[in-house]
Amino acid sequence: MDRLFELGSEFWVAALETLYMVSLTLLFGGLAGLAIGLALYTTRAGSLLANRAVFNILNVIINFFRPIPFIIFIAAVQPLSRLVIGTGIGNNALIFALSLAASFAIGRIVEQNLLTVSPGVIEAAKAMGAGPFRILRTVVIPEALGPLILGYTFVMVAIVDMTAVAGFIGGGGLGNFALVYGYRQFEPVVTWAAVLLIVVFVQGVQFFGNWLARKVLRR
Amino acid sequence: MALVALRNVTKTYPAPEKDAEPIVAVDDVTLDIEAGDVYGIIGYSGAGKSTLVRLVNALEPATSGSIVVDGTEITATPERQLRGIRLRIGMIFQQFNLFNSKSVWKNVAYPLTVAGRPKAEIAVRVDELLDFVGLTDKARSYPDQLSGGQKQRVGIARALATSPQLLLADEATSALDPETTQEVLALLKRVNREFGITMIVITHEMDVIQSIATKVAVMDGGRVVENGDVFEVFSNPQNTASQRFVSTVVKGIPSPAELAVLRERHEGRLVTISFRDGDASQAAVFVELAAAGLEFELVFGGINDIQGRAFGHLTLAIRGADAAIDAALAQIAARVDVTEVA
Numbered sequence: 392m393d394r395l396f397e398l399g400s401e402f403w404v405a406a407l408e409t410l411y412m413v414s415l416t417l418l419f420g421g422l423a424g425l426a427i428g429l430a431l432y433t434t435r436a437g438s439l440l441a442n443r444a445v446f447n448i449l450n451v452i453i454n455f456f457r458p459i460p461f462i463i464f465i466a467a468v469q470p471l472s473r474l475v476i477g478t479g480i481g482n483n484a485l486i487f488a489l490s491l492a493a494s495f496a497i498g499r500i501v502e503q504n505l506l507t508v509s510p511g512v513i514e515a516a517k518a519m520g521a522g523p524f525r526i527l528r529t530v531v532i533p534e535a536l537g538p539l540i541l542g543y544t545f546v547m548v549a550i551v552d553m554t555a556v557a558g559f560i561g562g563g564g565l566g567n568f569a570l571v572y573g574y575r576q577f578e579p580v581v582t583w584a585a586v587l588l589i590v591v592f593v594q595g596v597q598f599f600g601n602w603l604a605r606k607v608l609r610r
Numbered sequence: 611m612a613l614v615a616l617r618n619v620t621k622t623y624p625a626p627e628k629d630a631e632p633i634v635a636v637d638d639v640t641l642d643i644e645a646g647d648v649y650g651i652i653g654y655s656g657a658g659k660s661t662l663v664r665l666v667n668a669l670e671p672a673t674s675g676s677i678v679v680d681g682t683e684i685t686a687t688p689e690r691q692l693r694g695i696r697l698r699i700g701m702i703f704q705q706f707n708l709f710n711s712k713s714v715w716k717n718v719a720y721p722l723t724v725a726g727r728p729k730a731e732i733a734v735r736v737d738e739l740l741d742f743v744g745l746t747d748k749a750r751s752y753p754d755q756l757s758g759g760q761k762q763r764v765g766i767a768r769a770l771a772t773s774p775q776l777l778l779a780d781e782a783t784s785a786l787d788p789e790t791t792q793e794v795l796a797l798l799k800r801v802n803r804e805f806g807i808t809m810i811v812i813t814h815e816m817d818v819i820q821s822i823a824t825k826v827a828v829m830d831g832g833r834v835v836e837n838g839d840v841f842e843v844f845s846n847p848q849n850t851a852s853q854r855f856v857s858t859v860v861k862g863i864p865s866p867a868e869l870a871v872l873r874e875r876h877e878g879r880l881v882t883i884s885f886r887d888g889d890a891s892q893a894a895v896f897v898e899l900a901a902a903g904l905e906f907e908l909v910f911g912g913i914n915d916i917q918g919r920a921f922g923h924l925t926l927a928i929r930g931a932d933a934a935i936d937a938a939l940a941q942i943a944a945r946v947d948v949t950e951v952a
Contacts, residue, residue, distance in 0.1 A: 534711050
């Protein structure tokens with residue numbers, strides 16, 4: 392317990408680092424994932440801009456990257472990370488790798504949620520003279536908004552989980568804090584303090600996501 | 611020139627699997643729909659009627675043939691320009707297809723936004739339409755808070771928003787109970803009467819045709835097997851598919867099973883007399899039978915009213931001397947169709 396109080400400031404810095412990594416990843420990965428998901432959805436056979444070639448290429452890329460274990464993925468994209476953001480280590484490098492990995496997962500989740508929109512509703516919009524991009528923006532996304540919010544909530548929890556390995560490339564965050572000050576120094580109280588804060592954080596995110604989805608779905 | 615003119619229109623879908631035949635959904639259909647018509651298209655599921663109606667607003671491209679809507683050959687029109695044409699064609703659906711994420715008001719406003727109308731005009735028009743379908747108090751509700759009939763009324767208001775010349779109704783009442791069906795049909799009748807909007811009404815229910823259509827086409831296996839004036843088709847169906855549909859609403863000539871029951875219950879010769887508007891009145895026929903000294907009773911049948919014109923089939927059990935009956939029947943056969951059924 393005493394040890395935890397000694398580490399007080401490091402603990403809160405780690406918490407902020409986790410928040411930082413999660414929110415930026417959700418921003419970049421979330422946007423990229425939305426784009427990938429929309430592209431998958433619209434190019435699928437029978438969809439608004441059906442295009443077998445584009446759909447298949449996207450599919451292969453996603454299926455290539457998705458199964459790579461994240462800790463290996465971080466190492467593998469390090470050269471790319473240096474090229475794009477100028478560094479291969481630290482919190483920002485983790486955000487880069489995590490955004491990339493998350494965008495593929497988010498793309499799949501977005502695609503699946505968009506597929507729940509009734510084809511009849513899309514047909515109705517088409518019959519009213521709406522073009523594919525308008526339909527995507529004003530019909531498909533609003534109609535799928537509830538499930539999309541729940542999907543993003545799910546992803547956010549997974550991202551919190553993945554930030555725990557930031558220490559691997561010299562990043563921080565609560566995961567790294569628990570490993571360095573708790574696990575390696577035989578201080579279970581320190582480990583559990585980090586665990587509890589992560590749990591509280593995840594619960595908060597889930598609660599907020601559920602509330603928002605309910606509000607959108609008016610249920 | 612007809613508002614919608616279909617010439618030898620065919621729609622083929624690729625075979626669902628290898629070695630299978632391609633599916634011919636619409637097979638060589640030629641049809642003229644005049645402005646102001648309420649044109650019913652009836653057929654069993656899979657007869658191709660829903661595909662046919664989607665060819666008219668080019669939601670599905672035709673495989674071959676010509677489709678002219680209001681002077682525009684739509685089979686030769688690129689997608690971008692088709693969107694402009696679709697603004698002039700309203701469509702309503704069996705499952706209503708309302709936007710669940712938008713309020714009733716925004717649902718009705720949607721096609722106007724697509725058409726690029728100014729905000730002020732949209733506001734006036736939406737209020738006007740909601741008033742027309744009697745849902746002014748539901749403007750702020752969401753579709754999942756409405757009953758089926760209310761949903762379809764929103765669908766109708768939405769389809770009418772851009773003041774189309776043509777309204778396509780794809781099984782618009784098939785998901786509704788009988789009472790609500792009548793309510794929606796009455797509304798569609800008003801749409802046709804008050805705005806002069808031409809309608810193509812797809813249905814598998816003959817009473818929908820009976821209550822609102824002026825013309826009807828019967829589809830079977832992708833082909834139009836019979837078409838024409840509703841009264842003509844109802845009172846004298848030529849094709850077997852048409853006869854089956856007509857028999858669902860018109861009590862006509864007794865079936866063999868019904869005939870067996872009649873035979874058991876009634877003495878005398880069973881004769882079906884078919885009346886059509888313009889033929890001899892029933893009274894004249896009955897007077898002649900009575901004058902011949904024959905005894906008769908009405909055992910089966912009914913009189914139907916289609917757009918104010920009556921027709922029907924009455925089966926009589928006639929008793930008397932055979933020669934007298936033959937003579938009387940020969941006389942009335944000059945006025946009406948007479949069929950000796952047993």
